[in-house]
Amino acid sequence: MEKPAETSYPLHDPLQRRWSPRAFADRPIADKQLTILFEAARWASSCFNEQPWQFIVATKSTPQEYERMLSCLVEGNQKWAKLAPVLMLTVARSTFDHNGKANPHAWHDVGLAVGNLVIQATTLGLSLHQMAGILPDRIREVYGMPQGFDPVAALALGFAGDPTLLPEELAQREQATRTRKPLWEFVFSGQWGQPATMVK
Amino acid sequence: MEKPAETSYPLHDPLQRRWSPRAFADRPIADKQLTILFEAARWASSCFNEQPWQFIVATKSTPQEYERMLSCLVEGNQKWAKLAPVLMLTVARSTFDHNGKANPHAWHDVGLAVGNLVIQATTLGLSLHQMAGILPDRIREVYGMPQGFDPVAALALGFAGDPTLLPEELAQREQATRTRKPLWEFVFSGQWGQPATMVK
Numbered sequence: 001m002e003k004p005a006e007t008s009y010p011l012h013d014p015l016q017r018r019w020s021p022r023a024f025a026d027r028p029i030a031d032k033q034l035t036i037l038f039e040a041a042r043w044a045s046s047c048f049n050e051q052p053w054q055f056i057v058a059t060k061s062t063p064q065e066y067e068r069m070l071s072c073l074v075e076g077n078q079k080w081a082k083l084a085p086v087l088m089l090t091v092a093r094s095t096f097d098h099n100g101k102a103n104p105h106a107w108h109d110v111g112l113a114v115g116n117l118v119i120q121a122t123t124l125g126l127s128l129h130q131m132a133g134i135l136p137d138r139i140r141e142v143y144g145m146p147q148g149f150d151p152v153a154a155l156a157l158g159f160a161g162d163p164t165l166l167p168e169e170l171a172q173r174e175q176a177t178r179t180r181k182p183l184w185e186f187v188f189s190g191q192w193g194q195p196a197t198m199v200k
Numbered sequence: 201m202e203k204p205a206e207t208s209y210p211l212h213d214p215l216q217r218r219w220s221p222r223a224f225a226d227r228p229i230a231d232k233q234l235t236i237l238f239e240a241a242r243w244a245s246s247c248f249n250e251q252p253w254q255f256i257v258a259t260k261s262t263p264q265e266y267e268r269m270l271s272c273l274v275e276g277n278q279k280w281a282k283l284a285p286v287l288m289l290t291v292a293r294s295t296f297d298h299n300g301k302a303n304p305h306a307w308h309d310v311g312l313a314v315g316n317l318v319i320q321a322t323t324l325g326l327s328l329h330q331m332a333g334i335l336p337d338r339i340r341e342v343y344g345m346p347q348g349f350d351p352v353a354a355l356a357l358g359f360a361g362d363p364t365l366l367p368e369e370l371a372q373r374e375q376a377t378r379t380r381k382p383l384w385e386f387v388f389s390g391q392w393g394q395p396a397t398m399v400k
Contacts, residue, residue: 005243009236012214012323015316020245031398036209038387038399042380043205044315045220047332049379054386057396065390104307105332108352111311115244116215118312119319123212132247132305143392152308179249180242186254187238190265192343196257198231199238 001160003178014122020129022080022174023165024158028061029086033124037157040120046109048098053113054091056143068142073154074133080170081131084156089139090114092150110152117155127160201360203378214322220329222280222374223365224358228261229286233324237357240320246309248298253313254291256343268342273354274333280370281331284356289339290314292350310352317355327360 003019005011038055046052058069069087070078081087090113092106114130121128131154139151163174184195203219205211238255246252258269269287270278281287290313292306314330321328336351345351363374384395 007239007243009232009239011236011240011243012320014212015240015243015320018243018245032209034396035383035398036211038383039207039209040211040215042383042386043207043211043215043218045218045318045330051381051386054388055396056388056392057398058389062389105353107305107308108311111308112315112318115312115315115319118245119315120212120215130245143388143390145392149392153305181251183235183238183242186242186251188254188256188343189258189262190343192256192345192349196234196255198235198257 001163001174005178014119018118018122019127019178021127021160022083022129022170023161023163024083024085024127024156025161026083027085027159028059029126029158033126034086036124037117037120041113041117044109044113044116046112047103047105048096050093050096050098050103050109052093052103052106053110054093054149056089056091057086058088059086072135072139072142073131074135077131077133077154080166081129081154081156083161083165084129084158086157088155088157089134090152090155091145092152093148094150095148106150107152114153114155121157125159126157129156130154131156201363201374205378214319218318218322219327219378221327221360222283222329222370223361223363224283224285224327224356225361226283227285227359228259229326229358233326234286236324237317237320241313241317244309244313244316246312247303247305248296250293250296250298250303250309252293252303252306253310254293254349256289256291257286258288259286272335272339272342273331274335277331277333277354280366281329281354281356283361283365284329284358286357288355288357289334290352290355291345292352293348294350295348306350307352314353314355321357325359326357329356330354331356
């Protein structure tokens with residue numbers, strides 16, 4: 001199943017094709033491919049080049065580890081994420097390495113790194129669904145995470161699968177039209193709320 | 201000048217080529233191209249599909265607007281960013297539209313949207329340099345930004361230019377080797393700090 005973005009202008013192919021399925025095929029991902037995804041994340045830009053991103057990864061090839069990570073998601077996400085052959089957690093380092101002060105851009109820069117990972121995944125034929133619905137306290141405990149790091153999100157990763165694999169309600173959501181705000185609602189110039197010329 | 205990422209595995213081309221120059225050529229960007237960049241940002245994923253990103257844009261075709269935006273950067277950034285034909289500010293909506301509560305993923309999701317924009321820009325031959333060094337209070341005042349929105353970062357955008365356009369110290373930095381942490385420092389499995397098999 002494909003759900004390309006319906007744009008007025010053609011986008012770079014993986015940006016156009018990327019979407020977030022909940023149904024994943026029962027097909028593993030090679031370790032080599034995962035390494036390439038992390039390499040893509042690695043080269044994102046970040047404030048002071050601090051690279052405040054960390055990833056914890058679990059695959060179905062180690063079922064016990066996989067189950068531990070699945071248990072760190074809210075129940076509603078476990079229902080479908082359990083189809084994905086790979087789960088990941090993203091974690092932000094909340095302070096700067098170079099001076100120990102708070103890094104307000106830590107989560108933003110995790111977003112940049114994950115953005116790279118998502119695009120690389122799409123070019124490899126993989127799909128990815130991000131979840132804010134995680135259990136941060138449980139993650140800290142399960143993985144022995146030290147102070148100064150914040151669990152940010154989880155990712156389900158795999159080859160997109162048949163929506164009929166999902167519970168009925170989710171199967172319907174999988175088919176729903178993708179929506180986004182129009183450009184003039186969020187691209188301004190001169191004054192807050194004033195649409196920029198090129199998006200009017 | 202090009203500075204591709206030095207990776208052990210080939211990445212998707214624009215991920216490999218992306219880097220953050222400070223020298224920009226004196227060459228404008230067509231409005232049509234800017235529109236495509238915002239369209240790319242638009243289709244990023246976000247928590248509850250809230251799309252908490254906003255952009256304020258200024259180009260050298262409106263010099264007064266451009267100068268106003270330049271004055272929202274810290275001095276050290278103004279020195280080189282003034283070469284770029286386009287400046288942007290990114291802004292996060294700090295609360296959810298759907299329930300008014302704080303959105304902890306707002307900055308993260310701005311990062312995802314900017315990540316899309318950067319990749320689209322790279323495929324169009326453009327370069328982009330993000331800056332955390334902005335003056336948030338001045339931005340709020342200059343643009344009449346309401347409560348509930350946070351200035352996040354600025355972007356300088358254009359065609360990469362000759363490093364000799366820069367003050368000497370910055371010209372030297374422009375030539376410096378790009379560095380990143382090794383994968384095993386930030387990709388874990390099983391336990392915090394334990395490198396995952398595929399990155400050992």
